Amino acid sequence: MTSPHTRNHLGQKTAHRARPIADHLAAVIELLRPLGTPSRTEVLPLSRALGRGLVHDVVAPVSLPPFANSQMDGYAIRCSDVPDGGAELRVAAPVPAGASAAALGPGMAVPIMTGAMIPAGADAVVPIERAVPDRFLPPGEGSFVKLPAAVPGTFVRVAGSDIAEGERALAAGTFLGPAQLGLLAALGIPEVTVYRSVKVLLVATGDEVVEPGQALSAGKIYDANGTLLETAMTQAGLQVLRAGISTDNPEALQNLLQAEGVAADLIVTTGGVSKGAYEVVRQAMAGQPVEFLHVAMQPGGPQGIGTFDGIPFLGFPGNPVSCLVSFEMFLRPALAVLLGAPAPRLPVRARLRHGLTSPEHKHQVRRGSLQPDGTVQLEGGESSHLMHALAGSNTLVHVPEGVSVLSAGDEVEVWML
Structure with missing residues (x-):
């Protein structure tokens, strides 16, 4: 543990410069880097992958759309059959969505539904509301519809116009929200390899802190940090293990961390990291490779970082806003960089x-x-x-x-x- 002071050439004590935010974030990323190794991945069905980070690039196994299809309900035509003034075309058999389409004959118009396959030979769709009459007619020798001229490609969704087979659909590290999972489903991919959720042991400290719902005696305050950080972490996709509130007894805190920490990927404490006389987290970390320092940030300047019995450890300040800001500035973005989740703040x-x-x-x-x-x-x-x-x-x-x-x-x- 380093001293917070050094001496100048006159022998006077001078404060060390606080660590820049970017440097501390880099240190947190390095501390947590083992959480992003291949051993901490799993394959999940899409329905269970929401909020996770993608491990590998995903290449499209098919094109989207897989075939040219209609953007509108209307008539599929060959533009060369319809001059600028419009033309009457004979009505062919309709093409509903999900059906295979027969080739378009010359001088014919095919009733087509939105999403239905464009018949071979057709190169445009005229919306039904522009037809005369403006309704679908049954096919047959006596059924003719008058349609205006159209430009090739009008209201046609070209095969592969969204993404072509073989293109990268999603990059490794992508946060999987509803849109990303929907894309994977559209590509016919049923499951995906993601990073495992991080298990965090969360410990609030302080003799002055009591659980909400208990009697509040003189000098005591209710614990907001536990609920604040637990819910923030849960919302970010972490699995939170709560160990209750630790007193200002360093040995008791050490025992708690040794007993509960073995089930966690990360230990986070709140309080007890400043320079006061009863900083329990500092005292409990004696002999552990943990550094307590000041980051050039307000609020949330005092921070602890290192490992406890080999488990990554972060010590946040005790004031509620300070601990939440610490989570938002360091832990959340570090996990986003390493695991692709949670999603970065906008x-x-x-x-x-x-x-x-x-x-x-x-x-x-x-x-x-x-x-x-x-x-x-x-x-x-x-x-x-x-x-x-x-x-x-x-x-x-x-x-x-x-x-x-x-x-x-x-x-x-x-x-x-």
């Missing part, structure tokens, strides 16, 4: 409704609400205990390191929550 640009100040040497993360007019309204102040303000927010507002003042109307990056 960054958008918005203009501030109000000005703000920020520590010049820190990356500040504020809570805000994106408004219909494209502006973002800050919710609450910069303090890390403001749960009510967090609950009223739908974005994280980013103020980069080096920026100390922003005015109303200035543009900022926000992440949609």
Whole structure:
């Protein structure tokens, strides 16, 4: 464990520069890299693969669409049979969706349904509402329909116009949402190789913290961190193992982590990582390859990173907003990089409704609400205990390191929550 201070040439103590956010994220990615190995993959049916990350590239085994088909209900024609002024064509046997189509004879019009196969020889579809009469007629010698001229390709979905056989359909690392799984189903692929869900042992710490529903005696507060992080992790596709609340007894915390950690891929604690006199996580990690440091971020500066008995470990601060911001800035994006899931937060640009100040040497993360007019309204102040303000927010507002003042109307990056 490194000292938070060094000495200058006069022998005076000076604080180490806080670690940049990008450097800490890189360290988290490196710590968790074993979670993205081939041994941690599984094959799942599409119905169970929602929210997972794709392990391998998927190449289209068929073209989409697999055959030329009609985009409209109407008549399939050969454009050369219909001059600019239109023409009357004899009505042929209809082609419903799912049926094989006979070749189009000269001077014929084929009633065709949306999605039905284009007959050989046809090169356009005239919508039914443009026909005279504007309804489908039965086939036969006496059935004729008047149709306007059309350009070849009109209302025809060309085979392979979505994706051609042999093209890459999805890249390795793709987050599998409904659209991606729908594409795999359309290609006739019934199952897919994905990364296994990460099992996280989550431990909140502090003598002052009690479970919601219990009596609240003097000096105690209800635990928000456990619920906040458990639900955030679950929403992100992680399997969360809750170990309750640990007291400020280092030996008890060590025993808990040794007993429960063997079932986890990752240990995450909240609280006990700062420089106070009773920082239980710091004390419990004595002798373990764990570093406690300060990241140039507000809130969420104090962080712990390393391994406990060989299990990857991340120590988040104890204030609720700090621990959620830590998850969003480090754990969530690291897993997205390594496993393709969860999906990265969507960054958008918005203009501030109000000005703000920020520590010049820190990356500040504020809570805000994106408004219909494209502006973002800050919710609450910069303090890390403001749960009510967090609950009223739908974005994280980013103020980069080096920026100390922003005015109303200035543009900022926000992440949609």
